[in-house]
Amino acid sequence: MKTVTLFLTFIVVLGLSLPSVRAQVDHLATTPKLPDHPRILLLKGEEEAIKRTVGTDKTWNKLHQAILTESDVLLEAAPLERIQIGRRLLDKSREALRRLFFLSYAWRMTHQDKYLKRAEKELLTLSAFSDWNPTHFLDVAEMTMAVAIGYDWLYKDLPDQSRSIIKEAILKKGIEPSLDSKYNSWLKASHNWNQVCNAGMTYGAMAIYEDQPELAKRIINRSIDSIVLPMGDYNPNGAYPEGYGYWGYGTSFNVMFLSAIEKALGTDFGLSTKPGFLQTAGFMENMTGPSSNAFNFSDSGLNGELQPAMFWFAQKQKNPSLLWVERSRLITSDARQHIKNRLLPAAILWSNSVGITTIKEPESTMWVGMGKTPVGLMRTSWSDPNAIYVAMKGGSASTNHAHMDIGSFIMEADGVRWAMDFGMQNYETLESKGVDLWNGKQNSQRWQVFRYNNFVHNTLTINDQLQRVEGKAPITGSSSKPSFMSVTTDLTDIYKESLARANRGIAIVNKDYVVVRDELETLPMETTVRWTMLTPATAKIVGENKIELSKDGKTLILQVQEPAIVTLKTWPTDPKHDYDAPNPGTTLVGFEVKLPANTKSAITVLLIPEKAVKKTNTNVQPLQQWPH
Numbered sequence: 001m002k003t004v005t006l007f008l009t010f011i012v013v014l015g016l017s018l019p020s021v022r023a024q025v026d027h028l029a030t031t032p033k034l035p036d037h038p039r040i041l042l043l044k045g046e047e048e049a050i051k052r053t054v055g056t057d058k059t060w061n062k063l064h065q066a067i068l069t070e071s072d073v074l075l076e077a078a079p080l081e082r083i084q085i086g087r088r089l090l091d092k093s094r095e096a097l098r099r100l101f102f103l104s105y106a107w108r109m110t111h112q113d114k115y116l117k118r119a120e121k122e123l124l125t126l127s128a129f130s131d132w133n134p135t136h137f138l139d140v141a142e143m144t145m146a147v148a149i150g151y152d153w154l155y156k157d158l159p160d161q162s163r164s165i166i167k168e169a170i171l172k173k174g175i176e177p178s179l180d181s182k183y184n185s186w187l188k189a190s191h192n193w194n195q196v197c198n199a200g201m202t203y204g205a206m207a208i209y210e211d212q213p214e215l216a217k218r219i220i221n222r223s224i225d226s227i228v229l230p231m232g233d234y235n236p237n238g239a240y241p242e243g244y245g246y247w248g249y250g251t252s253f254n255v256m257f258l259s260a261i262e263k264a265l266g267t268d269f270g271l272s273t274k275p276g277f278l279q280t281a282g283f284m285e286n287m288t289g290p291s292s293n294a295f296n297f298s299d300s301g302l303n304g305e306l307q308p309a310m311f312w313f314a315q316k317q318k319n320p321s322l323l324w325v326e327r328s329r330l331i332t333s334d335a336r337q338h339i340k341n342r343l344l345p346a347a348i349l350w351s352n353s354v355g356i357t358t359i360k361e362p363e364s365t366m367w368v369g370m371g372k373t374p375v376g377l378m379r380t381s382w383s384d385p386n387a388i389y390v391a392m393k394g395g396s397a398s399t400n401h402a403h404m405d406i407g408s409f410i411m412e413a414d415g416v417r418w419a420m421d422f423g424m425q426n427y428e429t430l431e432s433k434g435v436d437l438w439n440g441k442q443n444s445q446r447w448q449v450f451r452y453n454n455f456v457h458n459t460l461t462i463n464d465q466l467q468r469v470e471g472k473a474p475i476t477g478s479s480s481k482p483s484f485m486s487v488t489t490d491l492t493d494i495y496k497e498s499l500a501r502a503n504r505g506i507a508i509v510n511k512d513y514v515v516v517r518d519e520l521e522t523l524p525m526e527t528t529v530r531w532t533m534l535t536p537a538t539a540k541i542v543g544e545n546k547i548e549l550s551k552d553g554k555t556l557i558l559q560v561q562e563p564a565i566v567t568l569k570t571w572p573t574d575p576k577h578d579y580d581a582p583n584p585g586t587t588l589v590g591f592e593v594k595l596p597a598n599t600k601s602a603i604t605v606l607l608i609p610e611k612a613v614k615k616t617n618t619n620v621q622p623l624q625q626w627p628h
Contacts, residue, residue, distance in 0.1 A: 008479050015388045020508045021124035023514040025437040027224045027468060028217050031265040034209050037155035038108070039264045040148065041256075042349055047108050050348055059356040060348060064109070066335035069346060071106035075130040076100055076269055079125035086428045087625050089133035092562035093142035096126055098342035100146045104153035106344040123150045124162060124266045127169035129592045134177035137186055140194060141200030144174030145256070145263045148200075165206045174204040175212075175219060181233065187222070188413060190244060191400040192225045192250030197404060198223040224269050227257060232520065238279030239369025244287045245424065248307060249281060252343055255309040259350070272316060273405050276371070281313035283323045286367035287323045288379035289389040289412045295377065296423035297393050297408065299401035308347035309514030315352040315496060320359045327359040332468050366480040372399050376487025380511040388413045388609070390514055392506050394473035394489040397447075398440060402466040404447060405452040407504050411514055413609040414554045419533050422451040425581045442469045450580040456588060458574065460518060461492070461530040462498035476503070479627035483510050485624050499523065501600075512612035518603040521622050522595050531603060532575070533558065533591040547589050555612065558589060561604040561618055566591040 035043055054064040054240060080092050082097075103119035106112070126132075126147055133139040151158070151166045158166070163507040177183050178201050186193040205212075205219035214222040222616045230250060233241050240247040262268040267397040272278060287295045306329045314322040326347075329338075330613075338344055339437045368376050373395035392409040397404065401424075411419035430437050447466055452461075454467045471494035478487040486507035495502050501521035506515055520529065537549035537556070545560040547568055560566050571588040576582065595601050604620050 012570065019099045024221050024225065024348070025582055026194040028265065029270050031267060034206065034264050035581040036154045039209075040152045040203060040206055040385055041110070041263055042153075043263065043344070045256055046398065049353070050109065050351075051176055053277040053348065053353045057353075057355055060351060062335040063330065063338065063344070064348060065420050066339055067348075068106050070119075070338070070339040070359065071102045071115055072298075074103060075114055079122050083131045084133065086431055088136050088428070090136065090142065093110045093132065093139045093146065094342055095144050095279035096122065097146035097149075098340070098344075100150035101342060101345050102339075103392075104150050107157075108153055115570045116154055119150050119154055120158060120162055123147060123154075123166050126167050127173075129169075129173070131177075133174045134180070137197050137623060140177055140183075141197040141199055141253075142443065144200040144204040146169060148203035152207045156275070158259075167211055170184055170204045170208050171212060171288070175201060175208075175215065177435050178219070186228045188229070190233055192246050192253075194226060194230045194232070195250040195257070198227045199260075202257055203260060206260065209377050210609070219268050223257065224261075224271070227254065227271065228274065230254070231271060231277055234274065234276035235397060236276050236370050238276045238281070238304065239371045239373055239375050240280055240283055241395070241399050243298040243300045243373070244294040244296055244304075246298075246401055247280070247284055251284070252307065252309040252354070255312045256343070256346065259312060259346075271511065272388055277608070278313065278317055278427070281310055281317065282367050283375070283377075284310065285322055285325050285362065285367050287375075287391070287393070287446045288380075288386050289417065290379065290387045291412055291415060291417055292325075292328065292387075293411055293417060295375075295393075295568055296404050297410075298373075298399075298403050299424035302421075302423055304329075306341055306344070306345045306347065308350065311350035311352065311354070314354065315350055320354050321362045323354065323356075324361050325361050327356055330356055333388050359427040360617070364480065366473060366478070366485055368478045369554040370475060372396070372474075373402070374489070376475060376478055376489075376506070378480075378485045378487065378508055380485075386414045388508050388511065388580065390506055390508055392487055392489065392504075394475050394491075397469045398468055399593040402440075402471075403457065404452075405457040405459060406467055406471070406473045407489060407491045407508055408457040409516070410458070411607055412609075413514075413556060414611075416537070416551050416554050418535055418537060418549055418551070418558070418565075420536055420586070422456065422583065423588075425451050429581065430579050435579050440469060442466070448577065450573075450583075451574050456532070457528075458533045460495070460500075460502070460504075462495050463528050464530070467494050469494055477505075477626065477628040481627050483625060484508075488623055489615070490628060497529065503506040503623055505626055510596050510615065513609060514607040516605045517620055517623060519596065519600070520603070521600045522597055524597050526597055527595045528592055529595060529603065530590065530592045531605065532571070533587050534586060536586055539570050539587050541570070544568075549562065549589070556610070557606070557608040559606040559608060559616075560591065561591055561606060562602055563621060563623065567592055 054061045077500040132143040186197045186232040202223045209216040259267045362536040366378040377391045379389040389412040460501035488505040537551035542548045547558040549556045573586045
């Protein structure tokens, strides 16, 4: 009786959650039957190509050996426990994915029984969890992917009883909760949740396909229909709205999804040809500065990391130069530094046998992306560690995971990041103190978090007000001309109630120094403009219009060209509330100016590396005369 009740409940949930199932296009109708196990990412016999790759390239071999060495470490690790932190089980799900991807890879590459047994132990432990925390569905998605890879890759060698337990967990704790409307709002989202959750559910469906063929087809069809929503955000040319950190999350799982369905079904149903999607590899490559750190706007960390998905993009585009940053990470760092990356084996799977040392640097030193969060990313060289790198963003604070950082920029020269961004604060540190973090409305508590508002970003603050959440700033022009590489943005909508007009342009002049120019038009009232730049350097005011920044034995001059009279300032970055993260070793530098009512004004600031102090041209043209 209990079994019948559960079955009827499942049918009802399925009917309620998938009202369009019967009307859905059956994308799988004309595709071949799924291959036998292993069918996810790496088919039977494809290990041999991987072995040839790691056998002929020292860098790939080091990465391969690092995965095996870490798998040996995992042999002695206690299985994961279901310990939730706040509302998340996500750290356990991510570690499960790392462990099972590594151990399953080690088993398929070596067929050493120790890896099989340890992976089986982890699979059974995870299957015995009470649930995979469907109220925070990312946790379910990553756990389902983890267990699906392990189940599929070890399938032929798992005992029947273990198989039965694991596939039941995939069904009951992974797939079935995704059919419940309480948990599946991500199906209609256009951000990383959609990408991650659809990928996880598809992996689960593919893993147990022979046992649940109709359900599996529905899940895969549903994912193909749903994932087009976030993939639409790469339009028109690849800028990812949520920034570096979430590109590494959302886009990577999107690629995991595409790679899996194409491998098993022979097609990705045209998804990879969606406008901007393949071009997003250019966005990601250019988001890393010469320091190897990321342009960490919005909710992102500073430290860059190896991105396995980039190897998939390079293969798709037949363009190994997209791997210039990955090449650097693999060659200059110990392979063991990458072992915390839970998708690391995928880099080898997608390597396409590319020789790491043969990868050439990109031809272009500038990348401009439009869309929800437009960016301009420019540098003077890909191979010079002392190159100037400047990155600026437009967009809107209303975008998922956004900060009030519209018009903000970061800048590097001589191996130092002079103009920086705090990036994200750990969510749990805010949520645990009751901060209403996910309410993005204009007057919400989110914008009181120190790191999230415009007061500490490298942008303008007008009349001590927050930027407008609903405002949007487009990129209005750009030039890759080496003598004046530049990008401009229109900030008028961001300051709509405080200024009549606001435009910002940033340029690298003659590969020597940087210009930041703002052109403002005031309303019928006196207006106070605060210009700020966050820096990790030691700041010293050395004149009426100059601040000397010093770090790591290098110096940079911040010089205000106009207005002629300003009062330079530095501000501390001490937290304002008990929930704010500490910000040691950082300072805000800049100035405030009062602009008369109904006037047009320009603010021009030069950022001059020490070797270019005598090369500056103080005649900066109006923005409308900048090359486009």
